[in-house]
Amino acid sequence: MPTSNDMRKILDIQDKNIVFEDNCVEYTRFKGRKCKMIKGRLTYIPQECIKCQIPNEQYTVYANGTQISRITLPMSGVHPTYLVLKKQRFKCKNCGASFTAKTPVVKENCFISNYVKAQILDKSSMAQSIKDISVQTCVSSATAQRMMNEQAKRYQSTDTWLPKHLSFDEFKYAKGTLAFEYIDAKEGKILDILPSRDSRTIKNHFISCYSLKSRSIVETITVDMNAGYVNLIPTLFPNAKIIIDRFHIVQLINRSLNRTRITIMNRLHTSDEEDMKKNRRLKRFWKKILKKESELSYTTYHYYTMFGLRLESALIDELLSYDATLKETYEVYQAILKAIDKNEYDELVDLLKNDYPLISQAMKTSLKTLRKHLKHIKNTFIYPYSNGKIEGINNKIKVLNRVAYGSRNFTNYKNRILLHFNQKPQHEQNEKTLSTAA
Numbered sequence: 001m002p003t004s005n006d007m008r009k010i011l012d013i014q015d016k017n018i019v020f021e022d023n024c025v026e027y028t029r030f031k032g033r034k035c036k037m038i039k040g041r042l043t044y045i046p047q048e049c050i051k052c053q054i055p056n057e058q059y060t061v062y063a064n065g066t067q068i069s070r071i072t073l074p075m076s077g078v079h080p081t082y083l084v085l086k087k088q089r090f091k092c093k094n095c096g097a098s099f100t101a102k103t104p105v106v107k108e109n110c111f112i113s114n115y116v117k118a119q120i121l122d123k124s125s126m127a128q129s130i131k132d133i134s135v136q137t138c139v140s141s142a143t144a145q146r147m148m149n150e151q152a153k154r155y156q157s158t159d160t161w162l163p164k165h166l167s168f169d170e171f172k173y174a175k176g177t178l179a180f181e182y183i184d185a186k187e188g189k190i191l192d193i194l195p196s197r198d199s200r201t202i203k204n205h206f207i208s209c210y211s212l213k214s215r216s217i218v219e220t221i222t223v224d225m226n227a228g229y230v231n232l233i234p235t236l237f238p239n240a241k242i243i244i245d246r247f248h249i250v251q252l253i254n255r256s257l258n259r260t261r262i263t264i265m266n267r268l269h270t271s272d273e274e275d276m277k278k279n280r281r282l283k284r285f286w287k288k289i290l291k292k293e294s295e296l297s298y299t300t301y302h303y304y305t306m307f308g309l310r311l312e313s314a315l316i317d318e319l320l321s322y323d324a325t326l327k328e329t330y331e332v333y334q335a336i337l338k339a340i341d342k343n344e345y346d347e348l349v350d351l352l353k354n355d356y357p358l359i360s361q362a363m364k365t366s367l368k369t370l371r372k373h374l375k376h377i378k379n380t381f382i383y384p385y386s387n388g389k390i391e392g393i394n395n396k397i398k399v400l401n402r403v404a405y406g407s408r409n410f411t412n413y414k415n416r417i418l419l420h421f422n423q424k425p426q427h428e429q430n431e432k433t434l435s436t437a438a
């Protein structure tokens with residue numbers, strides 16, 4: 001028969017005041033599942049009365065009955081495991097107060113062991129659904145959610161000061177709904193998430209959470225080009241420079257060149273054999289057209305389907321020769337890309353000054369957008385900040401949405417995101433927090 005000490009080791013219980021006797025493990029059914037009930041006893045001699053603090057000398061505090069509670073433990077083996085703990089009750093002769101023996105295994109008035117709690121939080125940092133977490137830890141979804149919400153409070157920013165560099169973005173969280181998110185552009189820390197990205201929500205949030213003095217500290221805010229809230233920024237953040245994210249500038253012209261290629265490709269979809277050949281080539285080599293000119297090979301011959309042995313640069317020349325609009329649009333695209341790559345703002349300004357009658361309508365529209373935002377694009381060339389960190393966060397949120405999205409409640413959802421990004425999914429860390437807690 002294992003000793004009490006062995007049982008404690010099996011269950012990872014460090015509290016020596018919990019003792020186990022022979023035949024303490026019983027199989028039974030609970031909440032419709034087969035489970036293990038482990039009977040234990042918690043007792044010790046208290047140092048003092050917890051109410052009046054009188055030292056326990058000459059049996060001032062004496063044992064007075066017991067109280068049983070059922071505590072959820074981490075699963076041991078394959079069945080849900082519970083500790084049926086008979087806790088000693090005490091009574092104080094001095095003040096007449098009664099109290100129950102305490103243990104670090106579980107918080108007062110709580111029926112879920114600290115280890116289970118740690119497991120829930122550990123799993124919440126991974127992309128797992130709340131339902132899976134609740135099944136694996138044998139607690140209800142509501143309880144798991146409550147624990148996550150409690151823990152997430154730690155990561156909710158209560159700071160009344162803003163960092164100097166912010167990054168704004170939005171992401172989808174429910175069907176068609178966009179949430180607004182802002183982070184510290186330098187540290188990549190999520191500062192807050194709002195349920196909507198409309199101007200009123202954003203304005204109210206920043207005004208109620210931060211003083212004008214705090215908002216005046218903000219030096220730069222990196223945003224998307226199409227962000228509707230750009231106009232709000234000067235009133236909310238009087239000293240902030242708006243930076244249009246570099247990636248979005250490239251994406252804008254990249255999309256319009258691609259759209260141009262598709263239009264021309266479709267136009268070549270005719271009964272003519274020669275046109276169809278061009279159509280197929282433009283379809284297949286779409287990536288080459290978008291590739292930076294500086295990265296094309298001018299020296300190495302390769303075998304290309306539908307072309308044969310060619311230089312990469314020659315292949316591009318041939319594709320562009322099919323249509324004058326495509327060629328012109330391509331050249332403007334490459335020139336802008338080059339200016340951005342070399343960080344030459346003046347060069348970009350010069351490029352945008354020109355009129356390009358031959359380029360596609362899609363590219364014309366993009367150039368117009370660039371001209372409209374030129375003032376902010378200038379900042380892109382000056383400051384090193386980008387939306388890279390916030391885009392990275394959003395990609396992870398997408399994964400989380402796919403596997404773990406189960407709540408229509410925005411607060412729960414936000415808390416989950418905060419845990420996902422702030423809580424490190426490391427068992428060692430849980431052990432550390434637990435051993436300090438114990």
Ligand SMILES: [Zn+2]
Pocket residue numbers: 049050051052053054092093094095096097
């Ligand atoms: Zn007392």
